[in-house]
Every structure is written in C-alpha cells, then in structure tokens.
Amino acid sequence: MNSQLQAAERFSDYYEKWMMELEDLLKILLLVSRDRHQEAGYEAMVNKFTAHHKDFYMIKWALAEEDVLAFFNPIWLSPLENAYMWITGWKPSMAFRLIETLSNAAERQCGGSLRGMTEEQGKKMEALRVKIGVEEERVEREMERQQVSVADRKMVELVKLEIQAKKRGGEEAVEKVNGMVEAALKGMLAGLERVMKMADCARLKTLKGVLEVLSPRQCVDFLAAMSMLQIQTRKWGLKKESLVMQF
Template identity: 50%
Template sequence: MKTQVEESFSEYFEKWVCQLEQLQHQLIKLSQEKAVLQNEAELQALVSRVTSLHKEYYTAKWAAAHQDVLAFFCPVWSSPLEKTFSWLTGWKPSMLFKLLRQARLRNVSEQQLRKIEELRLKTRYEEERVEREMERQQVAMADRKMVELARLTTRVRNGGGAVAEVEGMVDMAIKVMLNGLERVMKAADCVRLKALKGVLDLLSPLQCVEFLAANGMVQIKLRQLERKSSNLIDLN
C-alpha cells in the first residue's frame, strides 16, 4: 500500500513525464530543421522551457521528500529498469558526458571540448564527495541502530520501565537518520542540476536543443521499454 507521499508524487511524476514528452517532440522537430540556425530566439525559448520543467521537478521532489525521504530511495513511480540506472534518487550526473559523446552535436569546437572535459572532471569529483557522505550516513545508521538495540536490551534485561524514554531515543535516532538522507539526496540533486546547467552553458542554442533532445529520449525510452515488457508479460 502506497503512503500519502508516494500516492501524490506518483500522480505528479506521471503528469511531469507527459509534459517532458510534449517538449521532447518539439526538441526533436527543431533539432532536425536546417533553417533553425537562423532562429536562436525560438531555440533559447524552448531550452528555457525544458530547464524550467526540470527545476519544477526538483522543487516538488524536495517538498515531498521533506515529508517522506525514504520514498525517494525506493520510488514506487519508477520502473525496475529505471531503478537500475538510478544514483542516489536520480540519474547520475556523469551520464551527461557519455551522452554528449554519443549525441553527435553539430559544430563542436576544440575550446568547447576542453571546457566540457574540465566540467566532467569537476562533476566526477562532486559525485565522489556525495558518495562519501552517503557512506558516512550508512555507517552512522548502523552505529545508531546497534547502540539503540544495546540500550533497549539492557533495559529489558534489568526490568526497566522507562519505555517512553527508550522510544524517545529511538525516535530521535530515526529523525537524525532521515535528515541525513535528505541532505544526501539534495546534495546529489544539486550535482545533477549543476552538471546540466554547466553543459548547457557551454553549448550554442542549437547544440542545447540537440543535446536535450538526446537526453530526453533516454529518459522516455527507459519508461517505454518497461511498458512494453509489462505488456508482454500481461499477454503471456
């Protein structure tokens, strides 16, 4: 049974994906038009709409995670295939640079390539920093759990009656744990947003459209593949 946060965010996510798919069609259309080189204003407007949609997603995500952060570490709205590619509640930032190499953007200069490589290295460093923080949280969770269990066992053995005090300590330990996970999630999201903005800042308007078209296609294809698999299972 879904929690209230899982229920509401699942509905939001489906609507968000529909909006992304609508913009995806426009991205593909513009990226394939040769005359588009003369219409940078239209390109920039579409790029702004896509980036605004992503920002709206993270605003909604952070608000919901503040109520139930655990829902985002095992999201019911994501397919098993999407979860396979997940990194700390979302896509891995370094994935953008692999996609850049595969997208075959037009007219990429040597200067752009150098700056993209610098950004890739910086992003990888920030990923590792977040991963270390997640490891620290996992160690802390294990330590707190063992401490609380030891204290609880001692009280039971001694016939202690301070149940409320023990429950209070457990509640506090859980609260600290959840706050730590929320910080890790936000830190990971910030790396994602910084990497995306950094890439777009280095590209021309047309290159941005081409790149976002390729990036959006990956996200949408993952969901479509999962739907096809589900339909085949249903038919069998």
C-alpha cells in the first residue's frame, strides 16, 4: 500500500513539473510561430515537444509497474480533467477533431490556424483517422474484456472459496485461498497495465502520424492548439475544484 501511495505521489509531482514545462514550451512555440521564415526553428520545437511527450510515457509506464491502478484513479487530475479521460489519457480521435476545427478556422480566416492543408494531406489524414479508429475500437474491446473478467466464473468461485474459508476459520485454508486471490488480482492488474499501454501506444501513433502528414509550420500550429487545450482544461478544472472546496 505504501509503495502504491508513493507511486501516485511521485507521478503527481512529476506531472505538475511536466505541465509547467509544457507551458514554457508553448510560450517559446508561440514566439517561433510568428516568424514564417523559421523552418529550422519549427522543426526544433516539434522535436522538443515530441521528446517532452515521450518522457511522459516513459515515466508513466515505469510507475505503472508499481501501481497501475493509480493511473485509472489519478490524484493529480481535477474532476473536469478526469471527465474527459479515455483509458488513462486523451482519446486519439480527439486529435482529428482538433485538426478539423483548426482547418475550418483557417478557411474562414483566409490563412488562420492550420495553414495550407493540401488535398493530398487531407487524404493521408483521413486514412490515418480510419486506422486510429480501428486501434481505438481494439483497445475498447480489450478494456471491456478486462471488465467482464472480474465477474467470470473463476473469480466468482474464488469469492465463494474465500467466504467459505473464513467461515470455517482454518488459517491454512484461508492462506491458501488468499494466495489464489492474490494470483488472480495480479493477473487482473497485468491486464489493466496491458490495456493502458495499448491506449498509450494509440496516442503516440496518432501524434507521430499527424506530425508526419503536416508540414513543420502546420505541426507548430497543431501542437500549440493541442497544448493550449490541455493547459486550459487543467486551469479550468483546478479553478472549479477550488471554488467547490470553498463551500
């Protein structure tokens, strides 16, 4: 229990610093985006952003080995942020809705947020959207399978055995059943960790795929919008949470 608490607290501290670094990166990104002749600058900032996100998942996966449940009930997120979570993170298809919104804004403003999307880029983005949609469905099916497994025959039998062993009061029998329950729980936690990593991989594939389709300048616009959305959602969530706690 203590190690589980430590894992959650350690990631909570890390996440706070990670978000602060994201805000700093966003400020630099917005400055770079104002200069339309800084192609090398765009690529450098995109690389910094991708490295920042890769570090997030490396730390997340390392601590999930200690306590995967912490990521399904994150103490570092506000209720608002939790409400928009999809299997411990953002839903990959959200990226395509964001691109669509930015593209529409660009058309209305004659060169706004996501500039110069070509027909070829549109086709590639649609193909990626379909591919990621299949990934999402696969992750959701696996998550459903994990949820259903809690009520499968084996788990129900273990519950019955545990109740019977406690009624009889035999320490040896109780210990034996407890060992079986512990083994079953380990299997369930391993399944949840697998689903979490599947979802994270879908997120990383989405990010990688989108950045490969967009030009460096478009990547900067997309990453800026995505980061602002994440930062603002957090700020709104924390503000709402603080207001609720005052009453």
